Amino acid sequence: MDLLTLKAEARKKLAGYCRVCPICNGKSCAGEVPGMGGIGTGSSFAENITALSSVKLNLTAIHDASTPDTATLVFGQYISTPIMAAPMVNSRMNTGGGLTEKELAEAITAGTHQAGSLTWLGDPIDTNYEWFNAMQAAGRGVVIVKPRVNHDHIIEAFVRAEQFGAVAVGIDVDGAGLITMKLRGQAVGPKTKQQIAELAKSTKLPFVVKGIMNVADAVKCAEAGAAGIVISNHGGRVLDYTCGTASVVPGVARELKGRIEIFVDGGVRSGVDALKMLALGADGVLVGRPLIIGAYGGGAAGVRYLFDKYTEELGSGMILTGCNTIKQIDSGILINS
Template identity: 55%
Template sequence: MDLQTIRSQAKEKLKGYCRVCPVCDGRACSGEVPGMGGTGTGISFRNNLTALASYSLNMRTLHGAKDPSTETELFGVKLSSPIMAAPMTGTPYNMGGALTEREFIGMIVSGSKQAGTLGWTGDGADPAMYTSGLEAISAEEGFGIPIIKPREQKVIIECIRRAEAAGAKAVGVDIDGAGLVTMALKGQPVGPKTMEEIQELVNSTQLPFILKGIMTVDEAEQAVKAGVSAIVVSNHGGRILDCTPGAADVLPAIAAAVKGKVTILADGGVRTGVDVLKLLALGADGVLVGRPLVVGAFGGGAEGVKMLLDKMAAELKQAMILTGCSTIQEIDQRVIYKA
C-alpha cells in the first residue's frame, strides 16, 4: 500500500463529502457542515493552516542531534511520538457512510496503537458514536481516549464511568461543542460549563481529565484552577464558530500563561511532521491530527491510519535533525525564526 493508493481509494469512498484535495485547506468545502468543511465562510478552518504557515523555522546543522528520538510520555503512556488521532465522529453524516461508525473509529484506534500512539474517540447526537468509540478502545485494551460532548452533568459522569470500564487512559469533554445545534435538535442539549461544573467533572474520576476547545488565556487559566490534567488548544477544526483565529495564533500566549501547570495539546490544520514541530515549538506537549486520518481510514483502513501517522513521525524526526533537537523536550521557541 502507498499514499497514492490510499488517496485514490479514499476519494472514491468519500465522493460527495470530501474531495481529498491535493492540499487540504478547506477552500473547496467551505460551509459544508455536515460534511468535511468549516462552518460559515470556512475562515476558521483556513486560519488553522495559515497560522501554521506564518511561522518559519531556524535551520541548524552544527550540532549533535544526529538521531533524534520522537518518543514522549503523555497520561502515563509511553508513545512513539507526540502525534495522536483527534476525536472524530459522524461517519454517516459527515463522511458519506461508506464505513460504519464502529468500523471507522476502530480503524482510527487500531491504526494509532499500531503506530505506537493514542487514538481519541468522540461523541455525538447518535449514542452509537460514543459507544462505538468505547468498543474500539476496549478492543485495543484501553489504548485510547474518549471525549464527551458538554452534556448535562449527570450524563457526562455516566459517560465517564463507561470510559473507566473500557480501560481508557484518560477522558475529557470538548467544551467547544457547546453550540452544536444538532445535539439539541435530537433532544440532547449541550452548552457552556462553569468552572465549578468542570471541577465537579474532574473530581468525579481518577482518570486524567482533559478539556478540549480552549482558545483564550483566561479560559486556560480557569481550566488550570479547575484542576484539569490537560487542555487542547482547538477551534474544533473550524466547525463551530466562524471567524476564529487559528490554534497556532493563540497557542504561544496560552503556553506562556500555563506551561508546566497543565499538559498542553493542540490541533487544527496539522498536515505534516513540520506542522507538528511548529506546534511543539510554540508550546504544545502533544498534537492531534484529524482530517488526514479520515483519508487514511477510508483509503487504507487501520493500515492507512498507521501509515500516515508513521509518515508524520518520520517528517518530525527529519525536521528535528535540521533544527538541532535531540528529544521532544528540546523543541522550543528557538526553533521558530523571528525577523
C-alpha cells in the same frame, strides 16, 4: 501503500462529502457542515492552516542531533510519537456512512496504536458506545464527551471509559453550539468554572478540557482541576471568524507550561507542522481530517501509514533544527519567535 493510492481510494468512498484535495485547507468545502468543511465562510478552518503556515523554522545542521527520539509521555503513557488521533465521530452525517461509526473508530484506533500512538475518541450522537468497544480492543485511549447539559450522561460515560481502560477523560466545550447536535435534539451547552471542577472531581482519571482558544479559559481549566487542555476551534466547524489555533498556543504555554499538559489540533498536515506546534509550546498534537482519509483509503493500515509518515517527517525536522528529544523542541528553533 503510497499516498496517491490512499487518497484515490478515499476519494471514491467519500464522493460528495470530501474531495480529498491536494492541500486540505477548507477552501473547497467551506460551509459544508454537516460534512467535512468549516462553518459559514470556512474562515476558521482556513485560519488554522494560515496561522500554522506563517510559523517559520530556523534550519541548522551544525550540532549533534543525528538520531532524534520522537517518544514522549502523555498522562503517564509512553508513546512513540507526540502526534495523536483527534476525536472524530458521526460518520454517517459527516462522511456519508461509507464506513460505519464502528468501522471508522476501529480503523483509526487500530492504526493509531499500531503506530505506537494514542487515540482520542469522541462522543457520537447515537451514544451507542461503539467508541468504547474500539478503545477496549486497542487497550487504551482518551475519551472526550460532548458538553451535554445532562451531567449524568457525562459521568456515565466517564465511568464506562474507566472500565474500558481509558487513560484520561474530558469534554469538548467547543461543542457547546454544535449544529449537528442540535439537529438531533441533543442538549449541549457551555460550562462554568464550577461545573468543570465538578466534572474533574467525578473521575479518578486525568480530566481534559478540549476547545480552549484563549489564555483566560485555559487558566480557568487549570484552576478547576483539569490535568490538560486541547487548544482547538473544533476544526473551524463551530464558529466562523476565529483565529487559527497555532496563534493561541504561545500565550497559553507562557502561562501554563509545566502546570498542565497542553495539546493542540487544527491544520496539522505533516510532521513538520507538528514540530512547529511543539516549538510554539504544545506538549502533543492531535490530527483529524487526514486520518479520515487514511481510514477510508486504507483502513487501519492507511491510518498507520500516515502516522509513520508524519513521525518520520517530525524526526527529519528535528535533525534539521538540532533537537535530540521532544523536550528539546522549543521556541528557539523558530524564526522571529
